[in-house]
Amino acid sequence: LGVSRGLPCAQGPLSPPSSPPTVTSEQIEHLHRRFKQLSRDQLTIRKENFDSIPDLEFNPIRGKIVHAFFDKRNLRQESDGLADEINFEDFLTIMSYFRPIEMNMDEEQLDRFRKEKLKFLFHMYDSDHDGKITLQEYRNVVEELLSGNPHLEKESVRSIADGAMMEAASICVGQMGPDQVYEGITFEDFLKMWQGIDIETKMHVRFLNMETIAHCY
């Protein structure tokens, strides 16, 4: 992989070429260590490897998150579908979706940055890869999201998803005619829904104090 201690690959060959390099060598080193830990010193990670992370177990949308790591759309491969295994570069690509915002980004970069993050999210919701979040898909997500609350009845959960969907429809389409059909949230609609909410400051993880590594198993 070419990433190991001391090898200076700081200037981010691993982050997508379009975006500025933000993952530093230190962080890459850390992530690589972590990668090896997860893959048990293999070159690739398979889905099962994620089972060894104990804290992930309680995450209600764990399946969707792990899935996202193997989603080829997120890995910037032209093809669609699911990868069986990912290598370290893929791993880093996924991680790079969670880079924090940079001070020196200009408007255009920010916009692209934002879109990338949203795309990741969108793919997570759009589980059948048809470019639309349908009601059923949305319901599934909401159901998983709220599965942490054992008291919430299924019916409530469903109504919430329905309500959210209607809200989305009203945002994106506005008044619908009686015979109009809203099939699902497209990515454009998705962007519309996020207008005004600065996702940049929300969807990021600090890859800094990497020394505090939580141990697997």
Add this chain to the structure above:
Amino acid sequence: GERSSGSPINSSHSQSFAIVSFKWEHVKDPYVITLWILVASLAKIVFHLSHKVTRVVPESALLIVLGLLLGGIVWAADHIASFTLTPDLFFFYLLPPIVLDAGYFMPNRLFFGNLGSILLYAVIGTVWNAATTGLSLYGVYQTGIMGKLNTGLLEFLLFGSLIAAVDPVAVLAVFEEVHVNEVLFIIVFGESLLNDAVTVVLYNVFESFVTIGPENVTGIECVKGIVSFFVVSVGGTLVGIFFAFLLSLVSRFTKHVRIIEPGFVFIISYLSYLTAEMLSLSAILAITFCGICCQKYVKANISEQSSTTVRYTMKMMASGAETIIFMFLGISAVDPNIWTWNTAFILLTLVFISVYRVIGVVLQTWILNHYRMVQLEIIDQVVMSYGGLRGAVAFALVVLLDGHKVGEKNLFVSTTIIVVFFTVIFQGLTIKPLVQWLKVKKTEHREPKLNEKLHGRAFDHILSAIEDISGQIGHNYLRDKWSNFDRKFLSKVLMRRSAQKSRDQILNVFHELNLKDAISYVAEGERRGSLAFIRSPSTDNMVNVDFSTPRPSTVESSVSYLLREKAGPVCLDMQALEQRRKSIRDTEDTVAHHTLQQYLYKPRQEHKHLYSRHEIMHSEDEKQDKEIFHRTMRKRLESFKSTKLGINHSKKLNKIHKRDRGQKRRNSNVIPNGKIPSENPVQDFTLKEKDLEFSESEENNDYETFHLGKGVDFLANVTKQNFTDTPTGIDNPVFSTDDDQSVYMKFSPWLSSEDTVVPSQRARVSIPYSPNNFRRLTPFRLSNKSIDSFQLADGPEDRPRSFLPESTHM
């Protein structure tokens, strides 16, 4: 005994017995206090008469000026400064409500998210301010500019420590009007709250040093001071957390004493303040953390009404206390006895506190920005420096000084007053233009969106998962662990069982949205001047006395006929909505009422004649909220689906019909629904009677309300029993197309049903058919169908068949 006013004085001057006597001395103190409060409150009214003034000048500044004026008047009349802001008054009665309010409504997530920065500013920043100000003043004093003062280094440090702390009251008063972005606000405000421990310790340490004399200060004493800082701050926090736990626990069991429920919140948190004070710990920290920690559980536990009461009472007390503080600050300044002028000292103090504040903020921010995710930019730093307002805490502390030990107490007091006035009035006045000029990011108030909440929740999980996967312990990791712990243990202990279920932020937003829908729906109807549009002769718009029971149908025409003569004023009283409508069109009103009944579940009823100290009568159901959700939601979904799926085929209806039946049977306990055929004349009759009784009770009869419950129960029993062996049916093929299409288009779909009901002429005319009349809540398509049909409808096979509206009865 007697009233001292009102009747002319016809008392004899005999010594034996005075019918009327004037007892000013007797009531003087409470009377004067009440008058002051009244004056302050009236002043607030006056201020807000002119928007121009309050937009430019912060209220706190106005109040100080008012206090100065009033103090001047009193002084001119009396020549004594009768009322001043005494430390006791301030610390025991005025400060706690403000801090409690701050803690109880603290945006916890924001607060803990920025806790690191807040702590740094609060601890290091305050120590820095105190030390530099004190030392610099001492240094300048050594040069001799200030002339001869009866003080030493320790006194200067003591003064520095009391003037160093940013004041929560002043900061809150000014920043609330400025609306800077929430991160900036929480940092400045959090700092002002948490620096109390530092202030208290520094103040106590230096005061005791002054007392024992500089020659006796040893290293050990200093170490003791540092230790005492940890004890005071951690101790205060722990006291707060303990009382928060206690309060949450108590609020779990107050179901039967609803009236005093809000009282517990105030009493127990005040106890935390007093306890911390008694143990000489940081009282502000105690009550702050009491509020912060208990808010989640208390809000979940207490009833909606109590929650409103708590909210309003707390805001009222806090805002009242704030008003009094600033006014009294003004009044206290009018007292020639405390004024000692020393230009150099006063000016230099002003300069030093401002300059060192700026330096401190810049240095600390520079350090922080290495660790912060969202950087604090230069503009933020300017606002933070400028927002370092000093206030009543400093004043109370300086007044508390012992004049015998601190030689220049009066100078300190004068300087403090000047500093407070300067920061509150001058900086308060200029901060708004400054913020505008610098284009500081401001908060925008947005309506809560369901999608936003959902995505927010998803974010939390994603981020913590990414942290898990990348193997690090960050904010998200900790938050995730905490919320797990909270859900598994704390909530189980501290929350009512019912609250555990319904308490979910997403659910809350959902609830709010639904309420808004319902309200706007009614408002829209009223705007049109008539509520006839929601009238429908179909079964579902009938009185739904209790939604948990199934209803027989097919009586509507007769019922509405009867109701026509019996309708009365409708009163709908919900928190945000108070509407009263009297109309000549009785029928419409009645129907409207029933619809409200249905959609808003149970409007509170009027209580006219009954008085009870211990109870406010309302028959509230815990499930109410949730049921409203489901009901409105299903309505919304229906129309949504209708737009989505378009047209269905009635031919298939029967099939589904049968399929559904089985399902419904199974679910009948949960979601009883379906129409009951008209072969039950007896029941129909009962129903009519009950309906009548119900509508009457609304009108004037408190008595009736009591009996309503029984009637409903009875009804429920009968219908339930009946229900189990009646086949349920779809009587409203709303979207069935073929032949009936035209009819449906002409009249609202919900008007047409398979059974015998024929819409009245009036209804035909007045009901708009379009489902998109309202933004969110499309008009009701009511019919009897369980939601199960939706599940079916969503199935992959034979999708088009069904959009089947479901039952309105749960």
